Structure formats: structure tokens, C-alpha cells
Amino acid sequence: MSKLTSSQRFWISFILIIPMVIQMLAMPFHWMMPGYNWVALITTTLIMLVAALPYWTSAWAAFKHHNANMNTLVAIGTTIAYFYSLFAMITGRPVYFESAAFIAVFVLLGDTMEERMHNNASNALKKLLDLQVKSAMVLRDGQFVAVPLDQVQVGDIVQVKPGQKVPVDGVITSGQTTLDESMITGESMPVSKKAGDTVVGSTINGNGAIQFRVTKVGQDTMLAQIVEMVKKAQTSHAPIQNLTDKISGIFVPAVLIVAIITFVVWYSFLGATMVQAMLFAVAVIVIACPCALGLATPTALMVGTGRAAKMGVLIKDGQALEEINDVKTVVFDKTGTITVGKPTVTDIVGNPAEVLMVAASLETNSEHPLAKAVMKAAEEKQVAPQSVTDFATVEGKGVQATLNGQPAFVGNDKLLANGQITNDLQEKITTLQDEAKTVILVGLNKQVIGLLAIQDAPKPTSAAAIAALKTRGLRTVMLTGDNDRVAAAIAKQVGIDQVIANVLPNEKAEHVQALQQDGKVAFVGDGINDAPALTAANVGIAMGSGTDIVIESGSIVLVQNDLRGVVKALDISKKTFSRIKLNLFWALIYNLIGVPIAAGVFVGVGLQLSPEFAALAMAFSSVSVVTSSLLLNRVRIGNPAPAVQAE
Template sequence: MTITKRFWIALIFSIPMLIGMILMPFGIALPGGAITQFVLTTIVMLVAARPFLQSAWASFKKHHSNMDTLVAIGTATAYIYSVYAMLTNQAVFFESAAFVVTFVLLGQVFEERMRNNASNAIEKLVDLQAKEAEVLRDGKLVKIPLEEVVTGDLIKVKPGQKIAVDGVITDGSSTVDESMVTGESMPVAKKVGDKVIGSTMNSNGTFMFKAQKVGSDTMLSQIVELVKKAQNSHAPIQNLTDKVSEIFVPAVLILSIATFLVWYVFLGATLANALIFAVSVVVIACPCALGLATPTALMVGTGRGAKMGILIKNGEVLEEVNDVKTVVFDKTGTITKGKPEVTDIIGNENQVLKIAAALEESSEHPLATAILNRAKDIAAPKASDFKAIEGKGVSAVVDGKNAFVGNDKLLDDVKIDDDLTYKMTRLQDEAKTVVFVGLDNKIIGLIAIQDAPKETSKEAIATLKNRGLRTVMLTGDNQRVAKAIAKDVGIDEVIADVLPGDKADHVEDLQKNGKVAFVGDGINDAPALTMADVGIAMGSGTDIAIESGGIVLMKNDLRDVAKALELSRKTFNRIKLNLFWAFVYNVLGIPVAAGLFYAIGLTLSPELAGLAMAFSSLSVVTSSVLLNRAKISTGDNVKVA
């Protein structure tokens, strides 16, 4: 039976007793008196309270205690005593047991509703996906259900239609509204070769695209799965609350027994009054709100992040972000656009491009793509004995001669004349990466390639520095180029000439001065993303980089680094605020419930204690929900020099 049904059963059978309590001062009694109360409360205990009793008993058999233990002991004590009092013609308080169950369930209903709202916000994304697709089959366009689309299908999308699955455009162009997945409000222009995301909305053009990911492999499905995992994860601070609960529950039971003994044995209170004080202590101390503090804030924070295009994978990330001192950036594809272009060629252009294109045809490096794009109209000879040398370049045999393309680390014994050195230095000072092209152990030319910084990089770096964070760029590029780009965007420190396999080692060194966040997008960034205290992967990056990051930025906008860090901090701070509220109710409520202020007329009956506990849960849930309204600065007002 659901929590909501149990709550309504408890409420319906408690209302007659509530009415009876209200009418009692006017001389109007509940028909049937104690017998009616007994019947109503028994139904509440057997149906609505049964899961509390079962959970408490299961924990007891394992020599543990939990929050249900306090609810079960408090309500069972009130019920059993009232049965005894009814049989011996004494005053009963069946209503206390019934009301406590009702109010505890009320708090749980609030929690369940909040959880459902957080989950539904994500599930609605799945419901918005296309139901069918127009696919090219046997030379004809046919409409088929989404479930029948397979990888490799060519799909047609018309204006106003939803894109069925993830893929790449093969013909046509358009603009696409990707806000439901990435949080980007402006439509994105798409052309041949660009990727499209399933469930996003095509705007004004018609195009064909090739399906690359279908079913559970689509970006939307992966986002939903990531958010679900994050919302069900635990922040390390939750371990502390779990330990506190294990100690807290037995301590409360001991305090409750002590309260009963003091009132009944030493202060001469009646058995009924002493029992009321004891039960009130048990009920008010129930740390239900303590259990809500972390998961509710985690659900709201990760849900809001998903709407902003920021995926926070787990609760541990939130806690680590709180102490980050340094943010380290990869250069290519992170600070820069990741689309390098050839800008200068020194030497015989035709010969230099022929040799470079012959070698780079077998390479997957971004610089190789730039060279091949420049040499697309040149017939390059075939290369043999191709070798890729990590962090240096490539070599091969072309027309029977040894050829190489790479940086200065590849040259070894090859001498660079003064004129080439001067030209190389000048190009590097212009933030251009210089590639040497050699043949028969001689340098025949230079190729300068530039990957311009993203338009938002300078603003993103300025925002982070404005918040007191140290910024570092970690790159395999040479020192001159790296420093030129760093100066352009405002990076504090540059670590250049780093081999791909050494990035994680440099991150580890930086961690000696405090916690480090690393931002990257490539396969070679995966070890550094894993090594860092907080790994932030760009959504346009490789699958392995995204998998290694604790936070994923779907919009590929570097300004979202600051947003992600701020959202994570605010979520973690909300967890701490929730824990404060949860403890305040217990700390302030227990002395009142124990009767310390009885002399001045301030007491707390079990039913009022149950109501206070429900409000404790409500305050925590409300605090978490308000996280949706917390301002997350965009950095738009940061002055960029």
C-alpha cells in the first residue's frame, strides 16, 4: 500500500477523535467513548502503522535501530497503555497513537510528492520524444515507430518535427531548438556533418541525417539515467547523519525511559501522565527530517542542473566542489574551439603540403585534420611504415624517403637554421602551433596552425578568478603558444609541453596545494578527469571523457564551469541548512516534551509532538524546493579586460 493511501486511512479514522476532542469542552462526547476510539485506532495501527512496526522489528532482529523504531515504540506504547486503561476504566489516549501515525505519514507524503516532482521533471523529457520517424527504406521514405529505428538508418526531418534519435546530418541544413536537452535557449544552426540530438525540435529547414545512437544509447536516455543515479546517490555527509541516527535512536529511548522514571518514581506523577511525557520524547525526537535533509536537496539540485544543461553525476561531487581551490583547463576543444586551421606555410607550399598530407592521412590528431583540410585539392603520395610517436608527431616512408611531421621534440639530431627558428618563434608568439615537415632528415618547411579561443573563454576565466579561484592551463602545446593563449583569456598559470600520459601526474602535483577541478574533453583527458577531485567534462567531448567526469557540461560553454561550481556549492550548503533545521526541532523539542517547562504550563502532548515532527520534515522539504529559486550567477556582469 502506498504512503499516500496509508495517510488518508490514518486521517479518515483519526478525524472522529479530533472532532471529539474539539467538542469535549462543550459537553459533547464521541459516541461509544473509549470503545469507538479503540476501534478507530486499531484500524490505524493495523493498516497505516503496520510498515513502521514491521521495519522496527526487522531492525531489532539485526540489532539495529532506525527512525521507524521511535515511531513504532511511541505509538505502540500509547496504544497498549490505552487498551489497559480502557479495561481498567482509566483515562485513555488512543488519539495520541492515531495522530502520531497520521502526522508522521503527512511528513512522508510531502517527501514522496517532492521526490515524484523531481523525477517527473526528468521523465517528462522522455515523454516528449518523437513517436515515429520517416526513414529511407528500399529507396522509399516510410514512417515507422521509433522502436524500429536502427543505427545507420537515413531519416528525414521536416520543419517543426522532432528529431527521432541521435545522428549526423548528411544532407540539408536547419536550426534546431536543443533547449530541452542542453538548456541552451537559442536555436543552433546545423549543416552537413553536424550532430543532432534525439527529441530536440527542428525549426525551419528540411534535412536528412544518419542515425548513430538509438534507444537507451541516445543522449537524452543517458541524461535521464545519469540524473536518476545522481538523485539516488549519497553525499559523504550522509554517512555522518547515518552514524548520528544509529547513536541517536538508542539515546532517545534511554532518555524516554529516564523521563518516565523521573516523573513516575521521583515526582509522583500518575502512570498516564508519566507515560505521556515519555511517549512525547520518543515522538518529537524521531529524526525523520534528518533522513530527508540530504536526498531532497540532492534531487532538487541535480534536477535543476539538468534543466540548465549541467549534469551532476553524484552527491560526492557536491561535497568536493565546496573546497576546490584550483581549476585546471585542457586547451584544445576546452579553452579553444577545437577546430584548428592552417594559417601559414613556410617553404615550398605544394611540397610541404604533399608530404604532410601523406603522413597525416593516417593520423586522428586535430592538427592532422587541419592539414588535410588545407591539402584537400592536392594529390598526396602514399605513405608506408607509418608510426605515431606520442606527444611528438608521426613518421613514415614517402616515395622511398623517410619523412616526418611533428613538433621540435621529434627532431632529435635535425638542425634548425636561424631563419626557421626566427620564423617559428614569431608564429608561436602569435599563438600559432608550429609543425615541422621533414624529408631525408632535413626540414623542408613549417606549417602554422591556429585554434582560436572560444568567444566565452575570457569571460569564463574572469568569473572564476573573480570568485578567488586559481586558473591553470595544462597542454601538450609548446610554452610560447600556450602562454600567448593564456594571456589572451586571462589564465593565471601555464603548464605546457605535457605528454598526454602525464596530465594526471601534473593534476596530482597541483593537488598538494588544495583540491583541484579539471576541465577537459578529449580521450587523453580521461586520466586527469579521474585524478582530479572534481572532473568536469565538456558535453561535446569523447564518450570516455564524459564517462570520467563527475560533472558534464552539455552546452559546451566554458561559462557553465562557474555555474556548475556555484550550483554544486549551493546544493551542498542547502544540505547543511537542512541538517540544521532537522536538529533544531529535536534539540528544542525534547526538553519541552520531557516536561522541563511543565511548571510554567509549557508541555507537548504526543499528538502535538507528532505534528511538530511533521513540520520538521515539511521545513526540510520546503528548504530543498526553494533551491529551485536560488540565484545562480551567470557571470554576465564580470568585467573582462
């Protein structure tokens, strides 16, 4: 029986209870089922073994640890009603097997509703996994052949024709197309893809044929990671759940005390029979079962995190969902977060061929976005880099090496000694920086031979997202290693409140901690150097385009690489916790109203609850909380203004 689900136990018990329902319906007509007491005994015993056994087991486990939980009340209520009826049957008195049976069945009704919601959430995740194709067209010995998905390896070249699904994650090597990524990002508009762009497994190819190199397979793919993150989030606890647990820990013993007082008052002072007093006490125990209280938080968390995942916002746990609700300041990295992250060389001051040759030679092995921009410009100008020796990185300043026997450097003005920048050169630097361009100084033989101006434009959606955050009362800050002028120019374009520039990578976490003096801080970033700041923040939000270490450091991941996801996460958090508080309020109000009615306080005005109807009311309180949580799927998540081009 222990392997049966709540739904299976409910339907078995529902079938067993039918004879009692028939007898109850026949009572007004003064008809009594032959041998009804024996029928009631047998069916109630079976129902107790099927339905109530898990509650007894849970209550006993809690008792052994000197605790009491909501199952304690169910177990006590059904046990009292059952064994009293058994005693009454032996001694020839009226029996109340119906009370025990109906209590168990109606409690199971609430559990069945909760189980169904859990199953729906699990099925939704299963459907995501079912999106995966079973095979892929992989290049083998010069030909593309169908290979089972579990045999596809990192580095393989895969072909996807129009209309087919992308089997695994990778980077396009040839061809261009559009992909429907809605099952991953929640965005319905197809996304244009070309050589060098990433593709995600289970997305649907449009009208172009592509080939791509596999970068992730199996549990490392984005789809598998999304499923795992959502699973963890839906089974995690938010800090507010601790409050619920404390309330339940006090509430259950208090209810037992109230039930005892109810029995004593009715039996000793109000002239009720022992049976009547017992029924009042049992009704109190049953209606006060805090099932709705226990469901208030986890059901809302499950729905909230599930909806967030559908919108391309992966929330790793309940704590992150609760923390972002209280955030006062959102701090952004610049490159790749606010900006596109694909900087390009826009201006070259000096001899272009010489400047690019020196810069490319020193930046050949660097993974920094600015270095990639330099290498791309050199490639376009057909300037070949040369080998260097004594290469060294000067953190936060640039790089230096020996090129053709001469010292060379590429970096910012911090790398130079005083007096190396002439007034004319400084004027050019200032002009370029005022245009939101990052200036790289290129030097050879201790002399500045030229400048490279690199621009990384803001994403079209950044200004709208930041404006939306500000309308929600949040302060916005940009934390960047770039210089003051460039940082200020970008900040002005997107509407950032405060700029902290010239920050070395190891200083980002320190600045986040300083900002936490004014309240909780969320940090949004995408680079490896952002990992410490993501960890230091109350809520770390990683861009989906970031590296694995960044995504691991973040407690929220934006799959779409779009800052509007921060707004979505904030709104989902506020809606979810507003719903949790509403659930807790109604669960507590329900008990405050229901317990006095069950105790017989209003018998004088004809308001009374029998144990079985108390169980029904309790079950429907649980159903109402589950329904309230499910309505989160229909609540409008406020979208920021549409994407706009930065000024």
C-alpha cells in the same frame, strides 16, 4: 498494505481519524460520542495496521541488526500509546487512542511530503523521456518512410522537416537549420546547424529541412543518458550523509534514555500519575524522531542535481557534487576545452603544394584535431595525399613514414635532430607561436621543407568562465601538450593563472596529482588522452562533445560544451551544501528545543506538548526541511559575465 504508497496510507488514515477529530472538537461542549471507546479502538487499530505497520517492520529489522533508526522512535511511541489505551479500556480507565492514531497520521504527513518530492523528480525525468517522438522518416529503398523509433538503426539516414522533433542522435549530412536544444542544454537561444554538425534526439527543428546519419539509438542517446545520470545522482549518497547517519545512530538510543528518565522523574519524584508520566515520555520519543535530520541531505541533493540537469550540467553522484564544493584548483585541457577544437591552417611556409602533400599523406589516418586541419587545408587546395609505408607515431612529437621511397615526417621540433632548424626558420616559428599558432614542421629526406601554422581560437565564453572562477577564489591552470609560446598566448587571452605545456598524454595524470598537494583539483577535458587525468582528479568534468570514454571518466558532464558550466556546477554545489547545512542545523535545533518542552521542563510556565501535538510538530519539521530543499529551485545561480571574444 505494504504496496500502498505513503500518500495512500496517509489519506486512508486521515479518513479513519475523522471520528476522533469530531470527538476532540466536541469535548469543550461536554458531548461524548456514543460508544466512542469502541470507535476509537477500531479506528486506531486500522490506522496502526495501515499507517504504523511499515515503521514497526523497519524498527524490527534495525533491532535484529542491533541498530536503532528514526522508525524505532515512531514504532515505540505508537505502540506504548496504543497498548496502554487498550489496557486502560479493559480496566475502565481513560483511554489515549488519539495519541497513537495522531502520531501515525502526522508522521505519515511528513513521509507523504517527501514521497511527493521524489515523485515530482521522477515525473520530471519521465517528461524528458516523453519528449521522444514515436517514429522517424528513414531512407528506405530511395524513399523516406515512417519507421517506428525502435526500428531505427545506427547508420540510417533520417529526414527532419521544419518544426518537427529530431528523433535520435546523429550528424547532419545535408541541409542547414536552427535547433531548439533548451530541453537538453537549458539554453533558450536556437543553435545554428549545418552539414557535419551533431543533432540530439528530442530537440526541435527550426525553419530548415535537414537529413542526418544516425549515430546513437535507444539507451545510447544523449537524452536517455541524461535521464540515467540524473536518476543515479538523485539516489546516491554524498559523504556528508555519513555524518547524518552517525548522528542518528547516537541520537535514537539517547532519546530512548531521555524518555525513560522523563518517565521515572515525573512518576517517582514529581508526583505525576503513571498515565501522565507515560504521556511525557511518549511525547519525548515522538518529537525527537529525527525524520527532519534524515531528510536534510537527500532532499537537497535531489533538488540540486535536478536543477543542475536543467542547466545542462549532469552530476553523476552526490560525491561529485560535494567534492567540487571543496575544489581549490581547476585544471583545463586546451584543445576543444578552452579552445573551439576546430583548428584551421592559417599559414604555409615553403612550397604550399609540396608541404600540404607531404603533411596530408602522413596525417591521412589520424584523428587528431590538428591532423584534421591539415586534411581540410589539403582538400581546399585540391592537394591529393599519397600512400605511405613504414608509418609510425612518435608520442608527443609527431608521425613519420616513407613517402615515395624517402623518409618523411610531420611534427614538432622534438622530432628533429640538433641543427636541423636554421636561425631564419626558428625566427619564423617564434613569430607564429607568439600569435598563439601551433607550428607543424614538415620534412622530407631528412630536411625541413616547410611549416604549417594552425590556429585554434578560444571559445567566446572561455574568458568569461575563467574570470568567474577566479572571482570565486579558484586557481586556474592549463595543461597542454602544445609548446610554451602557444600555450602562454592562449592563456593570456583567456586569463589562465598558470600554464604547464609540453605535457605528454601519459603525463597529464601525474601533473594533476602534483597539483593536488595544494588542495582538491577539478580537471576539465574532452579528448581520449584526458581520460586518465579526469579519473585522477578529485572531480573530473567532461565536455559533452567529448568521446564516450571521456564522458564515462568524468563525474560531471557539461552538455553545452561551454566552460561556464563549470561555474554553474560550482555554484550549485555551494548552494546545495549550504542548504544541507542549514537543514541539519534547524533539524538539530528543533530537537534540542522540542525535547525539553515535551519532557515537561517548562510545564511551570504553561508550555507543554501532548504526544499528538508532538507528532504534528515533528511532521511539520520534516515538511519545513523538504520546503527548504525545494527552495533551491528559486535560488539564483550566479552567472559569469556574458560571452566575450578573446583578445
